[in-house]
Amino acid sequence: MNAVKTAKAAGKPLKNMAYDALEDLLIRGKLPGGTMLSEAELAEQLGLGRTPVREAVQRLAQEGLINILPRKGLMVVDMSVTRQLQALEVRRPLERLLASCASHRANPEQRARMLDYARTTEETGAAGDGSQFLAIIKRNHALLEEASGNELIQSVMALVHARSRRFWFSHAQALDLKTASKLHSALLRSVSVGDEAESLANADRLVNYLEDFCRSTIAVYQHSGTASARPSSSNT
Template identity: 40%
Template sequence: MASPNLKSDLSIRKSLTTTAYEQLEELIVTTELEPGAILSEATLVEQLGIGRTPIREALQKLEREGLIRIMPRKGIEVTDLNPAKQLLMLELRRDLEKLLAKSGALRATEEERSAFIVIADAMAETAAAGNDIAFLRQDYALNQLMAQAAHNEYASRAIGLIHGLARRFWFVHFETTANIPLCSSLHANLAREVAQGNPETAATAVDALMDYLEEFTRATLRAPDRPT
């Protein structure tokens, strides 16, 4: 059995790893770290003010999610955007999100249901304000809660491989083809349906959101001046 001090040290490191991951994920999703950029572990340690081990663990997770590529002795490359692959990703994402939504509607704790309502209300405020960064952060919180409330670790791991890539794609293209009020409203509706505990209406809310995201993706493919 681990000693209390060891457990405390592991908890602190896990917290730092989570902090490093969340900060790096947002920097990549918002393209502060641009696609194709070559990074170094030492630079990221200095930039975030977090130790090498948590940074390394966060980078390993980001690589599993497809947002970076670690090249031994060369550096860390932020992966390029590939709009055509987004439609393939959505085929898988729809089924995974419906599984998470239906499972969450059935299995979420009262605390988790309350958290869904808080996020839904925040999304409604974002819809009125059209705040893109606020939307991204609420979207991240909703993604994490959906994965948690389903109480299915395998589905949660699978959806984790998709969310970061999807969020970055949305951020890069939202100014030309996205409708933040509509997108926020669809997310808020999904959160409320899961909170209310009806798996079928939660699945219907997922379909509405995925239909919108599919049309958004197709619109970016049609746009003549989309970013590459």
């Protein structure tokens, strides 16, 4: 599958390759909520060994995306607006803390990367390439977490970002990519120049948008009567 081929070409560790491939399947709706699976099935589907797949499954379970059921197998957790709003409730203060710490602690090399990432983020969002945008957003998150200089922030934010990503990418359309790319780029730029006040404001703007986006799916579902009313741009 494409995610595995791309990871192999980049020389990623096998466990990271398995994680990225499984997250890609979740986001694309190939593994809908309630699906029952086994590690053996996933290993065969991904073309990877059982050990890296097991490590990826454990990580997804920690992030609340898969339930491990003893003697039964694995079950994909259902997405819901409520779960997403709960994740965003936790994300807001953490996003602000992350922005504050990174704006103060980022080193010159990290700040330069932020400016470069901001440019490529906007370019990818404008192009409407959902799969590439997913990879870039994960890269942006990792850079900000690294620049925070706080290992606990890194580990906690990784969990929150994973939950947020699945919901957003499962519902986003091309216009959403453009909007999100501008917000993510603005946050990177303000952090890169060490402007804490603007970084905090941009962190709030990002979470405000994500909350509005989440609530907008409720209106779409009510109008259409189906949870698949908003096609995902990540399928493009």
